Amino acid sequence: MNIAYTLYRVSTKQQVDKTKDDIPMQREACHEFADKMGWTIGKEFLEKGVSGFKVSANNRDAIQDLKAAALNKEFDILLVFMFDRIGRIDDETPFIVEWFVKQGIRVWSVQEGEQRFESHVDKLMNYIRFWQASGESEKTSMRIKTRMQQLRAEGSYTGGPVPFGYTLVNTGRKNKRGKDVHDLSIEPVEAEWVRDVFSKTLREGYGSFRCAEYLNKQGVKTHNGSKFQSNNIIRMLKNRLYCGYMGSGENVSPKLKELQIIDEMTFERVQSILEQRAVKYDKKCEVARMTKTKLLLSGIMYCGSCGGALTSMGHSETWKCKDGTKREAPRPRYVCYHKNRKLCKCDGQTTYVAYKVDNIVIETVKLMFSHIKESPDEAVLKRNYEKDMRGCKAKITKIEHDLEKEKKKLTTLENEVADSLLGTSQYSPELLNKLICQQSDVIRQYEADKETIQTEMANKKRSMESIKPMYDIFKGWADEFDTCSLERKKMIISQLITRIELYRGYDVKIELDMNYRQFCDNWDIITNTNNG
Numbered sequence: 026m027n028i029a030y031t032l033y034r035v036s037t038k039q040q041v042d043k044t045k046d047d048i049p050m051q052r053e054a055c056h057e058f059a060d061k062m063g064w065t066i067g068k069e070f071l072e073k074g075v076s077g078f079k080v081s082a083n084n085r086d087a088i089q090d091l092k093a094a095a096l097n098k099e100f101d102i103l104l105v106f107m108f109d110r111i112g113r114i115d116d117e118t119p120f121i122v123e124w125f126v127k128q129g130i131r132v133w134s135v136q137e138g139e140q141r142f143e144s145h146v147d148k149l150m151n152y153i154r155f156w157q158a159s160g161e162s163e164k165t166s167m168r169i170k171t172r173m174q175q176l177r178a179e180g181s182y183t184g185g186p187v188p189f190g191y192t193l194v195n196t197g198r199k200n201k202r203g204k205d206v207h208d209l210s211i212e213p214v215e216a217e218w219v220r221d222v223f224s225k226t227l228r229e230g231y232g233s234f235r236c237a238e239y240l241n242k243q244g245v246k247t248h249n250g251s252k253f254q255s256n257n258i259i260r261m262l263k264n265r266l267y268c269g270y271m272g273s274g275e276n277v278s279p280k281l282k283e284l285q286i287i288d289e290m291t292f293e294r295v296q297s298i299l300e301q302r303a304v305k306y307d308k309k310c311e312v313a314r315m316t317k318t319k320l321l322l323s324g325i326m327y328c329g330s331c332g333g334a335l336t337s338m339g340h341s342e343t344w345k346c347k348d349g350t351k352r353e354a355p356r357p358r359y360v361c362y363h364k365n366r367k368l369c370k371c372d373g374q375t376t377y378v379a380y381k382v383d384n385i386v387i388e389t390v391k392l393m394f395s396h397i398k399e400s401p402d403e404a405v406l407k408r409n410y411e412k413d414m415r416g417c418k419a420k421i422t423k424i425e426h427d428l429e430k431e432k433k434k435l436t437t438l439e440n441e442v443a444d445s446l447l448g449t450s451q452y453s454p455e456l457l458n459k460l461i462c463q464q465s466d467v468i469r470q471y472e473a474d475k476e477t478i479q480t481e482m483a484n485k486k487r488s489m490e491s492i493k494p495m496y497d498i499f500k501g502w503a504d505e506f507d508t509c510s511l512e513r514k515k516m517i518i519s520q521l522i523t524r525i526e527l528y529r530g531y532d533v534k535i536e537l538d539m540n541y542r543q544f545c546d547n548w549d550i551i552t553n554t555n556n557g
Contacts, residue, residue, distance in 0.1 A: 035047045068099075098129075321518065328364070386525065432468060
């Protein structure tokens with residue numbers, strides 16, 4: 026009596042649904058076939074929701090158990106409904122089947138019969154069968170992926186976790202399986218918390234841990250009822266859905282205003298902050314890494330003498346009042362790390378009183394903001410841009426005119442080639458070749474000059490498109506600087522100023538970020554001398 030072991034497999038969890046479970050169908054067909062062939066079914070191996078295309082046989086318990094049983098000579102026949110139940114990987118599954126046959130196990134399919142390896146044709150047919158199955162899986166996967174991309178590009182919800190700030194609403198439609206179709210909709214209360222997180226990050230320099238702590242203190246929970254963690258905040262801040270765009274990469278929907286919670290300018294500025302904070306500490310960071318500290322300039326100060334970073338240090342001063350009582354007050358300081366640790370020869374001071382330095386920088390920034398009215402408005406910027414464009418277009422027109430003349434000269438020289446070879450030209454072949462090479466170099470130079478100007482025009486256009494938003498940001502900083510919180514002041518200064526150097530005697534050298542120098546004529550580098 027031949028002993029048969031059977032293998033049943035379905036690729037997706039949906040196929041295990043009670044109404045569409047393929048396993049009973051496969052089992053019934055295998056049992057009928059075994060009875061017909063006079064075999065006795067020993068063990069049955071089931072794989073539910075296991076892809077034969079994506080999951081290697083090495084990672085499938087059923088295949089490994091069958092192999093072990095084959096080595097122990099526990100059965101004679103491996104029976105499946107169709108051979109693709111064993112797998113659909115073209116460079117693996119054919120050799121799995123061949124391995125069983127080499128162990129003396131006959132491999133049968135209810136639909137396709139026995140797989141033999143008695144001739145070269147048998148081996149070829151075995152490979153072709155699974156190569157075709159693999160191709161079908163690839164086509165199916167491609168169709169599903171493409172359709173999902175199309176649905177996302179159309180702004181349809183395709184499943185997955187619902188981002189914080191949104192909820193699902195029933196559309197009243199049914200899909201092909203009779204299930205309700207849902208769409209995303211803004212959840213008003215959560216949306217306000219999302220705006221709050223973006224605001225805290227942008228305006229007050231909150232980090233992801235601090236934002237999570239803030240939401241947890243307010244009693245806000247994630248959609249699964251848990252406390253917020255740093256990674257929840259980071260995913261929130263990087264999700265373009267909050268700008269109204271569904272999907273990712275190349276498959277992004279048109280802007281869906283009904284799903285927009287955050288304006289695009291705010292979103293892009295937050296992305297810039299996140300990118301800068303991801304910069305390693307040994308590289309330059311253009312925004313404050315944290316704003317918790319009470320010191321205004323902590324993390325962005327450098328010693329003007331040795332170039333080392335200035336760190337902050339807590340310090341308290343005690344003094345005696347006229348009435349004999351003693352008083353104590355915090356007097357934090359900035360410390361030259363290199364000089365304090367004697368890592369190099371530094372001519373600067375070891376410590377600087379923090380409030381003196383902070384006041385110097387604040388007064389300098391206020392003075393700079395007081396000149397904001399002298400910055401160009403949008404009309405002036407547009408006139409200057411159009412003037413530059415006219416100049417560039419005039420240069421290109423002249424280059425094109427000269428280039429056409431030079432090309433005609435080259436054509437004339439090339440027409441002389443035949444006559445030169447026949448000896449009827451005024452030019453020898455050697456001289457003509459030299460002249461043609463020189464003329465080609467002249468043409469290449471003109472073309473390079475034209476490309477350079479075109480690149481300059483493209484850069485100017487991009488710059489013009491970014492100037493207005495930058496100017497609006499700069500103007501907003503000027504309007505709020507006097508009255509905003511210390512945390513907000515620190516965020517403004519860290520984005521406005523790229524470097525602050527401190528010298529002996531409280532000389533301060535300030536370098537502005539290049540994006541904002543254009544609004545501050547003669548303020549590219551500011552030096553403030555204070556001997557207090």
